[in-house]
Amino acid sequence: MLQTALEHIESEQDFGDTLAANENVMICCGRMGPMCLPVYDVMEALTPSYPHVAFRDMAFDEPVGRIIRSLPETAGFTGLPFTVYFKAGKVVSATSSIQTMEQVTAILDEHLGAQD
Amino acid sequence: MRTDYDIIVLGAGPAGLTAGIYAARAHRSVLVLDTGTIGGQTVLSYHVANYPGVGETSGRALSQSMLQQARAFGCDVKAFARIANIDLTARRKTITLKDGTALTATAVVLASGGVPRKLGVEGEQRFGGRGISYCATCDGDFFTDRPIAVVGGGNSALEEAVALTRYASHVTVIHEFEHFQAEPWIIAEARANEKISFLMNQRVLGFSGGAELAAVQSVDKQTGVATETHVDGCFVFIGYVPNSDAFADQVKLTERGEVVTDDTLQTSLPGVFAAGDVRQKRVRQVTTAVADGTIAALAALEFLSELAA
Ligand SMILES: Cc1cc2nc3c(=O)[nH]c(=O)nc-3n(C[C@H](O)[C@H](O)[C@H](O)COP(=O)(O)OP(=O)(O)OC[C@H]3O[C@@H](n4cnc5c(N)ncnc54)[C@H](O)[C@@H]3O)c2cc1C
Numbered sequence: 255m256l257q258t259a260l261e262h263i264e265s266e267q268d269f270g271d272t273l274a275a276n277e278n279v280m281i282c283c284g285r286m287g288p289m290c291l292p293v294y295d296v297m298e299a300l301t302p303s304y305p306h307v308a309f310r311d312m313a314f315d316e317p318v319g320r321i322i323r324s325l326p327e328t329a330g331f332t333g334l335p336f337t338v339y340f341k342a343g344k345v346v347s348a349t350s351s352i353q354t355m356e357q358v359t360a361i362l363d364e365h366l367g368a369q370d
Numbered sequence: 371m372r373t374d375y376d377i378i379v380l381g382a383g384p385a386g387l388t389a390g391i392y393a394a395r396a397h398r399s400v401l402v403l404d405t406g407t408i409g410g411q412t413v414l415s416y417h418v419a420n421y422p423g424v425g426e427t428s429g430r431a432l433s434q435s436m437l438q439q440a441r442a443f444g445c446d447v448k449a450f451a452r453i454a455n456i457d458l459t460a461r462r463k464t465i466t467l468k469d470g471t472a473l474t475a476t477a478v479v480l481a482s483g484g485v486p487r488k489l490g491v492e493g494e495q496r497f498g499g500r501g502i503s504y505c506a507t508c509d510g511d512f513f514t515d516r517p518i519a520v521v522g523g524g525n526s527a528l529e530e531a532v533a534l535t536r537y538a539s540h541v542t543v544i545h546e547f548e549h550f551q552a553e554p555w556i557i558a559e560a561r562a563n564e565k566i567s568f569l570m571n572q573r574v575l576g577f578s579g580g581a582e583l584a585a586v587q588s589v590d591k592q593t594g595v596a597t598e599t600h601v602d603g604c605f606v607f608i609g610y611v612p613n614s615d616a617f618a619d620q621v622k623l624t625e626r627g628e629v630v631t632d633d634t635l636q637t638s639l640p641g642v643f644a645a646g647d648v649r650q651k652r653v654r655q656v657t658t659a660v661a662d663g664t665i666a667a668l669a670a671l672e673f674l675s676e677l678a679a
Contacts, residue, residue, distance in 0.1 A: 288413060289505050295449070330581045333500075333508070351498060355406070
């Protein structure tokens, strides 16, 4: 399990439930490592401004990580973390490696709706 | 939210947090403002093994402990600040946020550090996270039994090249000069490693491939002979760029964009000090950043006292 203040997706069941219960979901799949920590921090900071988005993390090396690792949209990714944005259960964007606040908000605003 | 401070520190890396600790401990009102996350480049280090007194730790743990220490002394610390404008020239310095909030202070410490330098060549952005990486410890295992390149010839490049041989089938080090700019023992270790070969005196022209990286194109700077190095991954370690754009037109910079300071770490503007990797200096480490943060904070405190006298 990742040591972040985000809610974690820890099983296939969690994943399915999260997508079923939320129109807009951002999942960051990574480790407690250098390129991942800043992205979790960005997500934590954005949580209050994007109440319509469910921000979740997922441990890359645990069995649950296979969900994100095996998506066609992350094929060829070689930089942690793998971050995937879902709208109505479908992938609308995916990024590999560290992302800034500006990069994340640009994707959120374009695909999942602008902040409050 | 408070908007008027004695001192505003731009940057919450080790230099900025240390300045915050010293200035807040002296009972001054201090705000440490960061445009990114807390910790600066230390967050990019899995292990920091050379910070005296704490043994081996992670960059994250070290910076979180500095953050707690700063807050315990009453220092305000804000991450992910959206800064619209910085005015350092007036007697009272003003940092305006994108929501219109004007934050003012009598003294400012510039501690905005730096970011890894990019090559700025064709394909670098396209293959970022799809073959090109700037972090060996994070992404090395994606290249297990695959050929990779490392661009650079300093300590970081050669240390990481050696570390990456744990995963990669072969590592080609591509460097722009005939000689390395690294410690002799690191050069010796890299040269002794059978999995590493060297392409010297190269200008990297670009990266190519389909959905994923397939090759690095470079040319010999003397002979003009072009080389295509077929690799699945490429790690770039070519130094760093100071984060000085936001105030570049207000304080004196070197041609590399580093802030010029005097012995007290004051910049060309009265009441504006600089600390850490953003300023002109030779050694860029956590220890030198915290030393700078100390000196800059003490100089800023003296500046405030002299104004009040
Ligand atoms: C991968 C890696 C590994 C390293 N390993 C080690 C090690 O093992 N030991 C060691 O001693 N050193 C190490 N270093 C070097 C060390 O991390 C740096 O020297 C040190 O972090 C510099 O501290 P700083 O506070 O000056 O700047 P930084 O750490 O760069 O922090 C600057 C902060 O300022 C913020 N900022 C940027 N622009 C603005 C702005 N306009 N306004 C407000 N905030 C701004 C940034 O977001 C950042 O948080 C490593 C560096 C890297 C990249």
